[in-house]
Amino acid sequence: MMVYASMVRPDVVVVTSIASDHIKHMLSLDDTAREKALMLQGLRPGGTAVLNGDDPRVLAMRASSPSSITYGFGRDHQVRCVEALLDWPQGTRLTVDVDGQRVIVRSRLLGKVMVYPMLAALAVSRVLGLDRQAVVQRLEAVEPVPGRLHPVLLARGAAILRDDHKASAESFAAAFDLLEDIPAQRRLVLLGDIHEPQGDVDGLYRELALPLARICDGAYLMGDAFRCWLSGLIAGGLPRDRIVCLRDLREASERLRDDLRPGDVVLIKGPSKKRLERVAFALAGRLVPCTLDHCEAMNLDCDRCGGRDNPHRRSLGERERGEEFTPEILDAVEHSLWRRYNDRVVSDFLTPHLTSQRSLVLKTDVFEEALGHRSYPQALAKEASLVGMDLSRVVLQEARKRVPQIHLVRADVRRIPLGTSTLMGVVSTSTLDHFSDPWDLKNALAEIARVLRPGGSLLLTLDNPWNPLLALRNAIPHRLRLLFRLTPYYVGITCDPNQIVGALEEVGFEVCEMRALLHVPRSLVGLWGQFSRGTGLNGLDDPLLRWLSWAEAMARWPTRWLTGQYIAVRAERNP
Structure with missing residues (x-):
């Protein structure tokens, strides 16, 4: 440190604390x-030392400086916090005494531990003679740093307190103190390991766990030292049935997603290398597909890491399909009678709602545009700006040729490259039933909810698993479906009507309308199409399409969920 001191020759030195960070050195x-x-x-x-007078080791440094001022909560400090009132989750209201003058700071930061850097800033401004009101305005503009006592409000009324960037023993204690002050229906914790614990490790965990057991209503434990937390919490009186030991981040996300209720607050606390932030992202409906259990990346959070483009987690079933769409596949699909029937019926469902949109609308894949079927985008383009996205390069290339007026982007529906609350409409026609994992479908819905404004509409279609023919088809392995030409592309999991309503409500939607579409079996339509092409009776396709459209009256029958191929949903984003 002396080398740096001689190089810098500072006018002001601020010492905030002496703690166990970097203790191994x-x-x-x-x-x-x-x-x-x-x-x-x-x-x-003439230089001045600005010292945290509440830390005895820091206060002792006054002997090393001819000029110093102290700050903290103690009465003898020149800059003293008189009162700190938590206003969860907005921040903290501070009353600070600076040389006998009262200063009010409405900070966005949370917790007593965050009061100290604000006091230090006011102390430095005193030394430098800065305009105090201007300093207060700057302090009030400071936002919480992600991962450092950072509040995240969830759509269902629960909240996360993220403190997953540092994990010294002192930071655990500070986070627990803040958690105790937060008004909540239940206070929950997701805990990882203490970083670089020293001395009696079991005793250190026990010392932190005993008061935590009184504060929290439930604990979720991860990491190598979960047994230390477990024994300490039980010793502190937390019932064993309120403690969950978890294997990995994915299990943590799923368990908390199921357990959180409106009014709950969950503290996520652990070392940055364990990437507990991914749990917060998952609960907030954001996706980081990296599956590393341990990461050495420094100063790079998961949200900005290239691991989010992990090729092992590609969208639209590309991992399972093993290849992109090809022009040959597009050509085969484009000329099928089933495709014409499909597009006519789905367009009839979409068009009444699309024409009412008057702002930016997103389509989550551009398969129809690549085929040249433009009934959807033409309806949209009348009164809205349409953005289309797809992960397939081939599909995007064909769509650009056929519908050049639409803005197209290569992107994953689980990671939409748009800001929060930027859209009034999203159209997702059979995009989300190409995943192999329900986790991906749920994350895609959450991401769509993120980009929609309150009151914005989602028009969604998915395969209907209650249709027995569809269920039988999906039970056949993908390679056999390709071999027998049942589907030219990968078909994944889907949701039944009850499940899709629950999944949408979970991420903040209200379902306004749901119906079954396409009530004539695909196999029958396909057989007629092959017959008409082989016998030269293509002229009968148009009358047949009219008859197929009349068959949509079956959507009003009690058996509609057994005959419909698609579930069609219109949902609105809750305020």
């Missing part, structure tokens, strides 16, 4: 204090 906290005190020896003549 020091023999003890006293050694850390002695090392930091060397910076004060590098002060220029």
